[in-house]
Amino acid sequence: MNEVEPVNMPQNARSSESVEFAPLGVVSGNKGRSIDIARFALSLWKPMVLGLVAGCLMGLGAYSYLGPTFEANTQVKVSQKASLPSSDQARRYGDRGEHVYLIKSDAICQRALDEFGLNKLPAFEGADDAAKEISERLTVKRTSGQDSSFDNLIDITYLYPDPNVAKAVVEAIVKAYDAYLKANLETNSAELFTNLTRQLKDAEQTIRDLDKEYHDWRNNAPFFLSTPVIVTAQGTAMPGQSPYMVELDRINTAVRDNMLKRTAVEAKLKTLKDMLARNEPREAIQMRVLWSLSTGTVAAGGAEGGGGGGGGGGSILASPPGKAELDSQLLAARLLEHRLLYVLGPNHNDVVDVRRQIDAIVKMYAQNGFAPPVMETLNDEQKPAAVASADLASTYVDVLQDQLEELDSNSRLLEQEQKSSMERAKSGMLLEKDDRDWKERIADQKKFRDDLQMKLASFNQTRDQEGYRMEQIAQVRVGKSMKRFLKIVGACTLAGIAAVFGLAYFREWYDTSLRSLDEVSETAGTQLLGAVPTFKTTPEAERAARNSRLHPRLCYSHHPGSREAESFRTIRTALLFACQEHNVRLLQFSSAEPGDGKTTTISNLAIAIAQSGKKVLLIDADMRRPTVHDMFRLSQEAGLSDVLLSEIEWVNVIKTTPFATLSVMTAGLSPENPAELLSGSGFGALMRQVRDEYDIVLIDSPPVLAVTDPCVIAPQTDAMVLVVRMEKNKRASVTHTREQLDSYGVRLLGAIANDASHAAQRDGYHYNSYDVYYSAPAAPRKAEEPVTV
Structure with missing residues (x-):
């Protein structure tokens, strides 16, 4: 046989003869067989019509054999009793969707059997579970109303072959549910009053215990400052800044200012020493000293007393009269005296005024208990200008050195104060938090007690108006039910059609001959x-x-x-x-x-x-x-x-x-x-x-x-x-x-x-x-x- 290429082999060709059952024409991949259900059903319309007719006839025969069913029906209205709300936001309605399920429950059916004579009827005397039998035949449906409305209309229907039994069951169910609502109201009222009273007593005892524990804690806790409360312009209370944090901020500010002052003094001292080392002219040295004395640093105002030197914020001449300020003022006055003597002479009015100022500064030393620096007083015989300038510059260097030592001392004191303030702030904030927690617990418990008192007062006021009221608004009517007829005839009709279709379908499916x-x-x-x-x-x-x-x-x-x-x-x-x-x-x-x-x-x-x-x-x-x-x-x-x-x-x-x-x-x-x-x-x-x-x-x-x-x-x-x-x-x-x-x-x-x-x-x-x-x-x-x- 000549070798020839394969011709158009279908990709879905199977290599096995297995046939899968494909319900409703569903085929798994390419391995099974499928049936077009719609086309197959249309091809069977004649047999299916015969099945429909046969099913109807069978259903009519079954209904005639089983007999009719009677339907007893009534309607009741379940309403919530009008009650006085405890507040404007209180609900004036309750949930009543549970009534439909309660009426069909075994508890209501059993109450109807025991208390309203249903167990004496021959239909239920020999029943193994009469309550279940009643519940299965009972239909309860809400025809009007919602869970959030006052009134709900509920239909109660019972199906039974004996019309007298059907009527008796409906009447007994209505009476049993009415008795259940009344008994349930009395039981619930007593339980609610007992629970409210007990909870209120427990809440008051809890408040007393918390107050005692809080006082004991305050007595044993260290002293701490509470954060003040700030009232806004709108009258809203807001927590202010903690006193401990205010103190800590002030110390941190002082540390920063002290550092700035020390940096400025060191810069002036270095500049002056460099000028002296280079033997610069006396006029330049005098101008530098005078400029340093008359200007300040970039920092804010200086400290009082011994808190800072003349290199602090603001002009030294305008600073408060501390030791450093007095030294600087005295040095400046001496420098001015030397310059005036060099130009004007000792009897000039300007020289006289400067000397009066020097005397006043010396008196301020004595008033504040300070010792003035040793500076030679110039007489009429003037020293050489260079020597005088050198003495003034050396004196100013000593003054700046004293200021550095004073700033270093302040830095150590501020560091100790900063650590101490941080410890006080931490301890105070923890104690303040514990105090706030104690107060909140007591306030919550008092609020809970107030709510219980309000509920108890409302209950005492409206206890007779709580619960539900049931009223039968329609008499019990009995008549033949078409539901049984429709169910039997419909089920038999569908069974006939399904039987014809099923037999044809399985015959078609299990016929493995090639049909397409x-x-x-x-x-x-x-x-x-x-x-x-x-x-x-x-x-x-x-x-x-x-x-x-x-x-x-x-x-x-x-x-x-x-x-x-x-x-x-x-x-x-x-x-x-x-x-x-x-x-x-x-x-x-x-x-x-x-x-x-x-x-x-x-x-x-x-x-x-x-x-x-x-x-x-x-x-x-x-x-x-x-x-x-x-x-x-x-x-x-x-x-x-x-x-x-x-x-x-x-x-x-x-x-x-x-x-x-x-x-x-x-x-x-x-x-x-x-x-x-x-x-x-x-x-x-x-x-x-x-x-x-x-x-x-x-x-x-x-x-x-x-x-x-x-x-x-x-x-x-x-x-x-x-x-x-x-x-x-x-x-x-x-x-x-x-x-x-x-x-x-x-x-x-x-x-x-x-x-x-x-x-x-x-x-x-x-x-x-x-x-x-x-x-x-x-x-x-x-x-x-x-x-x-």
Whole structure:
């Protein structure tokens, strides 16, 4: 067999014959089978109508046998008693959705049995669980009102075959629920009053205990300052700043100022020492000292007393009279005195004024208990200017050194004060938090006590107005119920329809025969070349065919305008296209089982191909049950078996047909060993010879599952076409056929669905709809006597 590429193998071809149940047409992947429920149900409309009628009749009979059911019904109004609310925000309503469930509860049903005489009725005397039986037949429904409304209308209905029992049950249920509401109100009132009184007493005792514990804690706790409360302009009380934090902020500010002052003094001292070391002119030194004395630093105002020197914030001359300030003022006055003496002389008024100022500063030293620095008083004989400037500069350096020592001392004191203040702040804040917690606990408990007192006062005021009031606003009415009739008849009707549908569905599902064209392609694992509908002939056409030299099943010749002939033309087109595409000239035909119509199919197809102008040879290789010679009314003698036995040349067994381009090689007489004969070298040689003489050679072989002959013939041909008969072949048979062909390496060119009218309709091909396009059956052609060559 020539090697040819596989042809259009469907991707959804399955390799197993397993069939899954697909309820409601659901299919799992590509492994199961599905049913179109909508289309299937429409095809069963007649049986389903019969099922509907049968179900209705069955329901009427069941209702007549069981008898009617009576319905006792009444209506009650459940209202909340009007009560005086304790506040404007208090609700004036309660939740009443629970009434529907309470009325049907076992507690109410049992109360109706025990207290209102239902247990004495014969209907409930022998019942194992009378309360459950009453609850199951009882229907309670709220017809008006909401959970947030005062009044709710509730319907109470009971169904029972005895109208007297139904009425008695409804009346007893109404009385039982009324008694339950009254008893429940008394019980709840007593329990609520007891609970409120006990809770109030416990709350007051708790407040006393908390007050005592708080006082003990205050007595044992260290002293601390509380954070003051600030009242805003709108009258809102807000917590102020903690005193400990205020003190700590003040100390931190002083530390920062002290650092700034020390930095300024160090800068002045360094500058002055550098000028003295460089022996700068006296005027420059004097100007520098005078500028330092008359200007301040970038810091704020200096400290009082011994808190800071002249290098602090603001001008030294304007600073408070501390030791450092007095030193600076005295030094400045001495410097001014020296300059004036150098220019004006001792008796000048300016010199006199400066000396008065010096005396005043010296007196301030004495008043404050300070010792003035030692500075020589200038007399009328002036010292050299350079010496005087040097003395003043040295004195100012000593003053700055004293200021640094004083600032260092202040820094140590401030650091100690800062640590102490931080410890006091931490301790005070913790104590203040504990104090606040104690007060909040006491306040919460007092609020809880006040709420309890308000609830108790409200309860004493409205205890007689609490609870619910029930009123029967309609008398108990008894009548026949249509619910039982509708349930029985409806259930039986649905059961009849479901039974018909279910039986048909399972029959359809478990019928594993091929019923659609998709199943043929999917199960065979190859492309579908076409479908041949069921042959339809008239008695006249059958009589005319019997008088012909061709078999009546050769519809392509007898009825060229029929739909059967048109289907063979369609198959011819697809087959020739596939053969041309894959260079196929030796084409084998087979089927899964006997009776699938492969011989009829290949014979009609051979005529169709021959009439298209192709030179066709039809070989009957089914030497076990040959039938091709019957189709063309030919003699069976001198056929394939004689050629394979080398008794005659193949050209001498070719028989002509009424069709000029169609020749037939019959099977000949059946040998004892067809398989061995076909597997010999003679059959291969025959195939090579006929390939060169004919455009296409069609070989009719036995069924695959019946014998092994098709698999013996297949290696000598180019491809195989599988004929499948719809609604006869089972899925398992076709699957097994495909697996057997795969195991022998047989290549399928395609499949032909035979007898496919019903299956094609399910797939959308309605052949009956196109009868108008087919001409009437033509008269059969007169066949000439077969000629044996």
